[in-house]
Amino acid sequence: MGSHAPQHRHPASHDVAPSFIDAARRPVAASLLAAALMAALPTQAPAGQLVGGLLNQPLSTLSTVVKGSTRVIIRTDRGVLAPVIRLVTALGGRVVAQHAFIDAVTVELPAVQVALVVRLPGVLSVSLDSPVTSAPLVDIGPAESHLVETLGLDDGLLSTGPDGRGIVVGVIDSGLASTGTYQIRRFVDFTRPANGKPYTDNAQPSDEYGHGTHVGGLIAGNGGGSNGRFRGVAPGASLVGLKVLDATGAGRTSDVLSALEYAVANRDALGLRVLNLSLGHPIYEPAGRDPLVQGVETAVRSGLIVVVSAGNFGCLPQTTRCGYAGITSPGNAPSAITVGSLDTRTTTSRLDDAIPSYSSRGPSWYDGYAKPDVVAPGHRLVSTISPTSTLGRDRSRVEQSVGPWLAYSRLSGTSMATAVTSGTVALVLDANTRARRSSARLTPNTVKAVLEFTSFDVAGTDALTQGAGALNAAGAIALGRRIDPSAAPGTPWATSVATPSTRIGDDQLPWTQRFVWGDRYAYGDTVYTNGSAWGQTVVWGDAIVWGDALVWGDALVWGDALVWGNALVWGNAIVWGDSTYDPAAQSWANLADVH
Ligand SMILES: [Ca+2]
Secondary structure (H helix, E strand, O other): OHHHOOOOOOOOOOOOOOOOOOOOOOOOOHHHHHHHHHHHOOOOOOHHHHHHHHEOHHHHHHHHHOOOEEEEEEEEOOOOHHHHHHHHHHOOOEEEEEEHHHOEEEEEEEHHHHHHHOOOOOEEEEEEOOEEEOOOEOOOOOOOOOHHHHOOOOOOHHHHOOOOOOOEEEEEEOOOOOOOOOEEEEEEEOOOOEOOEOOEOOOOOOOOOOHHHHHHHHHHOOOOOOOOOOOOOOOOOEEEEEEOEOOOOEEEHHHHHHHHHHHHHOHHHHOEEEEEEOOEEOOOOOOOOOHHHHHHHHHHHOOOEEEEEOOOOOEOOOOOOEOOOOOOEOOOOOOOEEEEEEEOOOOOOOOOOEOOOOOOOOOOOOOOOOOOOEEEEOOOEEEEEOOOOOOOOOHHHEEEEEEOOEEEEEEEOHHHHHHHHHHHHHHHHHHHHHHOOOOOOOOHHHHHHHHHHOOEOOOOOOHHHHOOOEOOHHHHHHHHOOOOOOOOOOOEOOOOOOOOEEEEOOEEEEOOOEEEEOOEEEEEOHHHEOOHHHOOOOOOOOOOOOOOOEEEEEEOOOOHHHEEOOEEEEOOEEEEOOEEEOHHHOHHHHHHHOO
16 A cells, blocks of 8 residues: 555544553563564564554554654454563553454553564554544434335334344444433443443443434434334334443544454343444554454454444545545444445435435445445434433434433434444344244344345445445345245245335335445345355455356446546555556545544
């Protein structure tokens, strides 16, 4: 990547953060430490080159200029986390949190030592403990009032069909206020360390910002106080609140990692099936090194279905020009279900839908993954909020006040689209459980395939903007309930749908029947067979044997569709006219600066 990487603002992370693991600063004889460091120093590569290659993008700049301390996430080879921590501690590092599930540790470290740490044996990479944000968009206009209908969830489906009952969704966000409109199974506060752990377990539900409460209501709110008018997608589902964002909607990557690890460790005890991450930070390094991506991939391999926002960086705010490669991390996690936003134009009909300008387009930086996976209603959605929260105090957003604990407010963004998708996943899981009596479960890849296969095409929109297509909850339920996860590998597990289409309002709309796989489109009936692609340990997008069941489309061509003004995105580079364009000094920096 080198000079083609987007230049991001350097987050101010050298402030002093609260500690909860007071790692002992072991006295180490100077000669012993020197020996360890000498052994660690590489002989085969110039030091500067090595350091630049192992540090993520903002840190490689920071470490050369910052005095004082900085917070970094160190990833290590498997099995050597403990000895690396001992060495880092000897260098003056203080452990903030361990992330054993991805062989990583977050450390507060004198900035001058970063260059030494990166050379320690067993250290794979060092990343800044980057700020994550969840800021929704301010916009003016009529509120979406046909959410349930445009998803195909009317016609009494709730009374007879799935409502998410028995499905637990984890919400990694700013918290959940006690609104009384959704069931909170557990609340864990990762912004308040306690008892030597990086979180307060069984905490009182709270949400000073208001974002998580809105997301939670879209997933599982029952519409209480609004006569059901503003109910969420899966009111039978229950929530686990995993609070990582503060009263301004900002948090730390390390806290998100702690929440992911908690979810993986407690998934069976809590019955967790789905995780909603309506947050992120700019992509600073390849997905294979990004700690947040690694956390999401580990969660998916454990069986959790992880739904992630694409980001709200579709256009340059300064010029309102729309462009590509605005996906945020962990939306670049291959196995996540990455969701962009859809403006339903406040109608039930899907024919007038459009992608809002802010919705981040693919591909992902560095890796060139085709993202998002789908788009979903996310524009001017009305959901629960605490009137005393940061967002709840903005009266211009309020659609209905219910009481001192609850109001319904209007927010827009890929965060909201992600919540609608998580709710739909809960419905699909519930529908499949109701139709089956076996204990076999739909894998994350299967659910993702179902959402993509049943999606609707958004007219006039390219693949890197809409992904496979727009969410079709009714169609996803119809297909999801047909699949028998206990079928033997390689055998059909669902009968084909004769007419792969869904009626929404007055229109019978065809499913796209396509997948976004790695950097390609694919078509075909593969979803009807228990193929290896749907296995729990297969990373979405990996090259695997498909047999004849699938028709490959062309590789997504970074061609005419990707013209941004005069700039053209090509793989990892931006080509400007005929010459390679260095985005670091130009408008790309402005886009990244919004974070
Ligand atoms: Ca519409």
